[in-house]
Amino acid sequence: MSRRPLALFAAVALAAILALQPAPASEWEAPHLQDHPLVGRIWSVEQARTLSREDLRRHLQGAAYVLLGEVHDNPDHHRLHGQVLQWLARGAGEGPGVAFEIFDREQQPRIERMRAEGVREAERLGRELEVAARHWPWPLYRPLVQWVLDHDRPLVAANLSAPRAARIAREGAEAVLGAEAVHRLGLDRPLPAAGRQLVQDIQEAHCGYLPTHRVGGMVQAQRARDAVMAQSLQTLAVRPAVLIAGNGHVRRDYGVPFYLPGDGVLSLGFLEVSEDRRRMANYGDTLQGRYDIVWFTPRVRVTDPCEAFRQQLEGMGQEPGG
Structure with missing residues (x-):
């Protein structure tokens, strides 16, 4: 038999063997739009170009503060x-x-006391701090907390509690925190013009049902949370100091970076792709000034989150705020 038929036979045999092998599992866990052309893309907003993972790793090495955004229940964001x-x-x-x-x-x-007592299990820490009871998807966060404990790294509680944030929304930041704390946190500084997007974002987050007279209080509460997270980051004695928080909190135009001093801040947003935005050109300049870098992933859900909210409120006899 000549070499050519032998080579052809070998190629056909190899193809048959490969066809019997199971297809590699998807890298992604979020179920929707996994085949979207932007999934997995890492995009430098400032440079307007795609980054490799190695490029991103180099960017991270020079930062004093690394802010990692997320959609809270997207497993891919936590894995990344x-x-x-x-x-x-x-x-x-x-x-x-x-x-x-x-x-x-x-x-x-409580975190400091538990660690001093030798607690090294994230599950125990999360249980005693009632993370799941406060409606966080604890199973997604647990591996990250375990990583911190396993590597004996500093762990900081960053957030303003929900009851205090609610009081600020009702009574105002100065009434709850005091004038000195408002000044120290930087809450007396007006947001830049780009940061005024916060008002619209809060209204959209409440699906148009937030009464107009309550918007100002909600803005104060959101700003207070961002300022407290920035202050919490600065208590870390090591650098880089990493914050893991929702995408809204890591935005440069009105989030935590606004309250951090100087340079050395890197904001990395983890964004779910959209069916109607299949190329970077579809984003125009909407990402400019919001994040330094964005990393695109599949979506956890494709349903309109406002629809269920709207049905729930209408079932309670409430109308959109005005």
Whole structure:
């Protein structure tokens, strides 16, 4: 038999063997739009270009503060957060300290006490701090907290508690925190013009049902949470200091970066792709000034989150705010 038929036979046999192998599992866990052309894209907003993972790793090494955004219940965002923490741990220095939105500032003494007592299990820490009871998807956060404990890194409770935020929304930041704290946190500084998008974003987050007279209080509460998270990050004695929080909190135009001093802040948003935005050109300049870098992933859901909210409120006999 000539070499050519032998080569052809070998190629056909190899193809048959490969056809019997199971297809590799998708890298992604979020179920929707996994085949979207932007999924997996890492985009430098400032440079307007795609980054490789190695490019991103190099960007991270120069930052004093690394802010990692998320959609709270997207498992891919948490998995990629873990990748970023590993990169930072392999960089110069002793490794990152990590601040979490899911823990309230008032819980920091309990965290310190538990760690001093030798607690090394994230499950126990999360249970005693009642993370799931406060409606956070704790199973998604648990591996990240376990990583911090396993590597003996500083862990900071970053968030303003929900009861205090609600009081600020009703009574105002100065009435709840005091004038001195408002000044120290930077809450007396007006947001830049671009940051006024916060008002519209809060209205959209409430699906048009937030009464107009309550918008100002909600803006104060959101700003207070961002300022407290920034203050919490600065308590970390190590650099880089990492914050894991929702995408809205890590935005440069009105989020935590506004309250952090100087340079050295890197904001990395983890964004779910949209069916109607299949190319970077579809975003225009809407990302400009919001994040330094964005990392696109599939979506957890494709339903309109406002529809269920609207039906629930209408069932209670409520009308949109005006």
